[in-house]
Amino acid sequence: MMTVTTGNQHTWRKAKSGLASALAFISALLVIAPLALVFFYLLKSGASSVNWNFFVHLPAPVGEKGGGMANAIVGSGELLGLAALIGIPIGVLGGVYLAEYGSNRANAWLRFIADVLNGVPSITWGVVVYGLVVITFRSFSAYAGGLALGLMMIPLIMRTTEEVLLLVPNGYREAALALGVSRWKTIVHIVMKTASKGIITGILLALARVAGETAPLLFTAFGNRFWNRNLAEPIAALPLQIFSYAISPYDDWHRQAWAGALVLVVGIFFINMIVRLLTRVRTAG
Amino acid sequence: MPATSVPVIAAPTALAMKPPSRFGDKAFEWLTLSMALIVVLLVFLVGWQLARGSSRAIQKFGFHFLGTSTWDPVAEQFGALPFIYGTLVSSLIALIIAVPLSIATAVYLTELAPLWIRQPLTSLIEMLAAIPSVILGLWGIFVMIPFLRDYPFPFLKEYFGWTGLFTGPIYGVSMLAGGIIIAIMILPIITSVSREILRSVPNLQREAAYALGATRWEVTRIAVLSYAKKGLFGAVILGLGRALGETMAVTMVIGNTPQIALSLLKPGYTLASVIANEFTEATSDLYLQALFEIGLVLFGITIIANLIAQVLLKTMNTTSTTRAVQ
16 A cells, blocks of 8 residues: 555655644644643742742641741641651562562562552542541541552552662672672672662652642641641641632732642742753753 | 672682672662552552541442532531532543643654654643642632633634523533542643654654655554554543642632533532532531542552553553663
């Protein structure tokens, strides 16, 4: 069909090819258009409300000007810290198992389950942790919020850790084992050390991913208009605060929501930038 | 490690030495195994917790829960149909918008774009993926909804109202707005998974088609896209799984009204949004149970979507893991 063509047909086919390329190019533009639009409005509506007060003050009551999200920023940090305590050890060690031990078949199943777990909607984690922790202890708490985020991090970190450990050449392992180093020390001191940048990259990406999560926190961390003095009590988080301000009817609060959104996005992109720097060094070296 | 390296230097005495203890090895293997098994535990934990939380609602409503459309917390009548409908329709709209755009973008990134543009474009798509759902929702409320209300919706109503899909008053918040915002959320994941799949198509495929005199588009269509069909389908289903469970952004723009209406300009409600909105307001025990059951339904359909997606994607051998092993 394609072998013998007259000149005319050839032009037509060329034109069709050009048209398809153009459409693909336009699609690519349309895909990144929302990014540009969101960024433009974040800067336009948020930048004017991000000031010193925003970072050091508690939210102001309705009707009062000013106020900030200091408690939400600190709260998000505390929640991420709690999540890291759960997600990092389980995720990294689980990833070590997938890369270094086990049979191919069983590991394929574990990998499969981790990937499926990755697709569980974030709101589901909120409901599950509510049932596990909030009902049991009869209180919304920072612990519950941290647990929900931490559980979400596990499959993410597990898979990235496994992938970077598999990139470590087998010669490294063989060399260490041949020197009489025990297997677990080989893994910890040689394999994980070699892949440490990659492991950290995976951890940072998982943190960036859960830092913006709102749904799992709605009925675990719950939010708090004041400082959290006790991790067993409700705590504020930046995404929660943005949500409750966005759906409120007050213009002042809308402005605060935009400011909070700008701060959150800048924070997440900052983490992503560190990741990019780390990976660049890794591929270059 | 200096202690362990001694035997190598003093080889003759190696035989006389005590065999090294295997305790550390065993302990470490068991430790990592137990951590890896936590993912299995988590799947069961989620299922068990959701089933336990909704057991009495399941007993009371049975399968009627899925088929009735009354949602009346005061009368304690609960039916999930409007939410199932809203979830499916909004996800379908999202797929209709996102699939052609994402796959075309993936084709552009792997087959057509000049080399220097590929990396920056990929980075931009990763940045879009990094925008939190709640921020997209904020943008949706204050930028997208007013725009849709003023321009595209009246246009659709005027010229396509006869289809029945675009009738009724225009509020802005609507099923269609929900679908569009979900589409934006799933664009990056479908694009990046499709890109991985297209990259895994062997170059021999392309070369063979070029050798037959095919144009660029013909090569893409005949040699690349048809070869990668299954994997691309997997990417789409993976996107569907994300779309079904998308919560914050869609909650903020879909209007949150439990109704089944043909018109896409009318507000709707999804499984995930009803949980997000009403969970903390559930005053009665049965109300909370019904919301847990909604969570169970949501978990069920996303698990099925993800299972199908993973099975399809596994057939393509794309992940860097498999590359690393080979």
